[in-house]
Amino acid sequence: MKNPKILVKPLLWFHLLVCLSWLYVFHANEPHYLPVTLFIWSILAVQFSWGFTVGLAVGPARKDRGNLWWSLMTIFMPLFFMAPMILPLLFSMPLIGLAYFSVVLIILGSETYTGVLLGVKMHSEGGNL
Numbered sequence: 001m002k003n004p005k006i007l008v009k010p011l012l013w014f015h016l017l018v019c020l021s022w023l024y025v026f027h028a029n030e031p032h033y034l035p036v037t038l039f040i041w042s043i044l045a046v047q048f049s050w051g052f053t054v055g056l057a058v059g060p061a062r063k064d065r066g067n068l069w070w071s072l073m074t075i076f077m078p079l080f081f082m083a084p085m086i087l088p089l090l091f092s093m094p095l096i097g098l099a100y101f102s103v104v105l106i107i108l109g110s111e112t113y114t115g116v117l118l119g120v121k122m123h124s125e126g127g128n129l
Helices: 004-027 033-058 062-072 076-092 094-124
Strands: none
Touching: 004 033, 004 094, 033 062, 033 076, 033 094, 062 094, 076 094
16 A cells, blocks of 8 residues: 555544444444444454554654554543443452453553554555555
């Protein structure tokens, strides 16, 4: 691919669709199967793909590095599912709960970091990974 930045706009639209499906699933009494399917699959991929999108859009330029914090914008989405499992542990066994919470945050952070690095690499090398 000669110009990988053409992927940025479709990826941004895809993430808007994911966020809207999350809102729909949260507020619908009986959600349709398609948003639920998108909702479930997005739990697995939202951090990496959003980090990739931000890295691809921002690129390796030093002046734009301050914009990479946008890659953390979707971190609340996977935490929405992890919080009900970890919060009871935090109150009953604080050290074990903190350990689990730390592991989850490390996994989410590494997914985001890897996505950003691959996006920046693809941006700088013109699509050749």
